[in-house]
Amino acid sequence: GNIYVNAAILGLAELPGRLVALILMDRIGRKFTFMGSIGLGCVCMFVSIYDNPISRKIMYSVGKALSATLWAVIYLYSSEMYPTKIRNLGSGIGSAAARVAALIAPFIGDWLLTSPIVPYILVGALAILCSGVFMFMPETSGKDMPQTLEDFELLFDDKKEKNKMADEKL
Numbered sequence: 001g002n003i004y005v006n007a008a009i010l011g012l013a014e015l016p017g018r019l020v021a022l023i024l025m026d027r028i029g030r031k032f033t034f035m036g037s038i039g040l041g042c043v044c045m046f047v048s049i050y051d052n053p054i055s056r057k058i059m060y061s062v063g064k065a066l067s068a069t070l071w072a073v074i075y076l077y078s079s080e081m082y083p084t085k086i087r088n089l090g091s092g093i094g095s096a097a098a099r100v101a102a103l104i105a106p107f108i109g110d111w112l113l114t115s116p117i118v119p120y121i122l123v124g125a126l127a128i129l130c131s132g133v134f135m136f137m138p139e140t141s142g143k144d145m146p147q148t149l150e151d152f153e154l155l156f157d158d159k160k161e162k163n164k165m166a167d168e169k170l
Contacts, residue, residue, distance in 0.1 A: 010060065013068070017064070018068050020065070020069050024036075024069075030141050031138075033069065034070065034134055038070060040062075041063055041127055045059075045120050045127065046121075049117055049121075078090060081138075083146040083147060084148075085149075108123065138155040140155070
């Protein structure tokens, strides 16, 4: 198709992704919004392997919306996750890692010339890996942002956090 029309469609696909992120992050939390979005994105990647141009365009658009959802979650989550003293550093390192991935992405796309399936499998496998790692991260929705490293450690230990909340009520 026309490159400009395709770019416009993919740009418009981000709007529902951002709206979904806003709604789901408050309803089901950041963690499950991230894991669900990346899981669905993985499904889109694997469905895109098939050589049907219409389903591929639909999967690309859905994938772009899910990508917008993921970015909204990641930026909010990273700012809520780190303690105050290292919040800028943590968010900056995460952003820099994303930029490095953006530099690597065109080389993965070049693999389409050698094998049309390898890039989809690689990115899908990385999505599964990210989702698996994220399962071990704490939920930050509805919790106070950590101010100290001790508060940060409490995010990972629910029992200690419940004891701290009980002590504060006394």
